[in-house]
Amino acid sequence: MKGIRLNPDVAIVEKIREGLKAKGGYCPCRLERTEDNRCICREFREQMADPDFHGYCHCKLYYKE
Numbered sequence: 001m002k003g004i005r006l007n008p009d010v011a012i013v014e015k016i017r018e019g020l021k022a023k024g025g026y027c028p029c030r031l032e033r034t035e036d037n038r039c040i041c042r043e044f045r046e047q048m049a050d051p052d053f054h055g056y057c058h059c060k061l062y063y064k065e
Helices: 010-022 042-047
Strands: 004-006 062-064
Touching: 042 062
Parallel strands: none
Antiparallel strands: 004 062
């Protein structure tokens, strides 16, 4: 079954979640605080909608199988 899961690397997940908390829910990998960069970011939402895409989001927090 295909779906979205967290990165299996616990250290990466912890680091990204700390960044999200510090930036108020905005992707810690992006400089601008726009709605497009609020987690889950627009880029990854669009990738999730693509049935042929599989891989990580920009910050490597989520993975689409």
